[in-house]
Amino acid sequence: MGKKKLVAFLSAIAVITGVCGTYAAYVNTVKVDNHISTGLVDISLDEFQEENGKLIAYENNKTVLPGEQVSKIPRITNKGEPCYVRAKISYDGNTEELEGLSDENISGFSEDWVKKGEYFYYTKILESKEGVELFDTVSIPADWTEAHEEQELSVSILTEAVQSANFKPDFSAMSPWGNQVIELAVKEQDGEILDKEENVKLTVEFNGKAHKLIAAPKDFFSNFSVAMPGDVFTDSVDLSNTTDQTAELFFCTASDTKDPEEQDLLNKLGLEISYKGKQLYSGNLKAEELSKEYISLGKYRPDETGKLDFKVTVPKELNNIYALRNADVQWIFTVREDQPAGAPQEPSDPAEHSISTPSPVKTGDETPVLGFICCGIAAGFVIVAVYIRKRGGKK
Structure with a gap:
């Protein structure tokens, strides 16, 4: 030749x-661990009496005299989530021959209590860690005679609570709580009730300076309060590309929990995700369907932005069995960018799923x-x- x-x-x-x-594919992944927890309606009842200007624990089995004013102060304390409370007072000691005590002998109710049917209803929301006193005095009738001398009397109080979230009593009705089913608490609140930070901006950015995906905060459910039956939480993630190259964003989910209670909660809670007005997913929070492969969120030109909207719903019928449960679900964002083959390659975390595109790309930096x-x-x-x-x- x-x-x-x-x-x-x-x-x-x-x-x-x-x-x-000329070109190589650069792939980078960031993971966000989302946490959600359910709350509990939990109250306690303690009784006090005033002695020498101080409140001390109430002393039972007292001997009282006709006309005596007995200091008895029942206090209801909220140990769980904000709630409404009511109390039912019952009296023992009545006989066919001798009358006993009744509501007429009880005093010291504040104007925030109303009597409807058998119950006294507290018309304000009882916030977490707050307490309210039901009454403060039991009056022994002055006209009682020696016939009542050996009579044994008792005043019993039953207290009940219902969550204030997604519930509005009608205190003008004969039954302000309607047909609300009151369940016995199956768990007690341990430790302090934590207030979650609200109005935190959620972002996923393909950062030009670091040349990698950055997500903030670490938990995209950080704006949600403790979940109660009937709650609906909505939020959105701001997506952006601040590099000088066009890149494609992908999304998927993962949940590796083996705990049956956590899995049960994830299956009970609802999740909807939409992007640019189009629904990407509607189902339970576990979202196994989204864990099988990546969904493309489109190609982002330099400085282009977008928004991923989502909604988490708590069924109204979720009962006390689900109180004080925790669950986690992972959201995974991945970016793919075409780069000149000779350009320096940043190390990237491998993604667990293949990326679903017309020309599939494996994870990592490769030609x-x-x-x-x-x-x-x-x-x-x-x-x-x-x-x-x-x-x-x-x-």
Whole structure:
């Protein structure tokens, strides 16, 4: 083969290699661990009496006299989530021959208590850790005679509570709580009630300076309060690309919990995700459907932004069995960017799922399949050139 032909072959190889091997795929992943917990309606009842200007624990089995004013102060304390409370007072000691005590002998109710039917209703919301006193005095009738001397009297109090979230009593009705079913608490609140920070901006940014995905905060449910039956939580994630290259964003979920109670809660809670007005998912919070493969959120040009909206719902019928439970679900965001093959590559965390695109890309930084094909073609040209040159030498 002449020198000119050989040069032409080598030039063609250089052109093919240059065109085919120009770009490589850069893939980077960030994971967000979302936490949700359910609350509990939990109250306690303690009784006090005033003695020498101080409140002390109430002393039972007292001997009282006609006309005596007995200090008795029942206090209801909220140990759980904000709630409404009511109390039912019952009296023992009545006989056919002797009358006993009644509501007429009880005093010290504040104007925030109203009597409807058998119950006294507290018309304000009792906030977490707050307490309220029901009454403060029991009056023994002054006209009682020696006939009542051996009579045993008791005043019993039953207290009940219902969550204030998603519930509005009608205190003008004979039954302000309607047909609300009051369940016995199956768990007690341990430790302090934590207030979650609200109005935190949720972001996922393909950062130009760091050249990687950055998510903030670490928990995208951080704006949610403790979940109570009937709650509906909504929020959104701001998406952005601050690099100088176009990049494609992907999204999927994961939940690795083996705890049956946590799995049960994730299956009970609802989740809806939408992007640009289009619903991406509607189902339970576990979202197994989204854990199978990535969903593309589209290509983002430099400085382009978007928004991922989501809603978490708590069923109204969720009962006390689900009180004080915790659950976690992981959201995974991945970016893919085409870069010049010679450009420096940042290390990236491997994603657990394949990325669903017309031209699938494996995780990590690697050359596209087209590049390998082009290199193969170039290698073929080299082999042919060498073979022709050898044959020419023999001639």
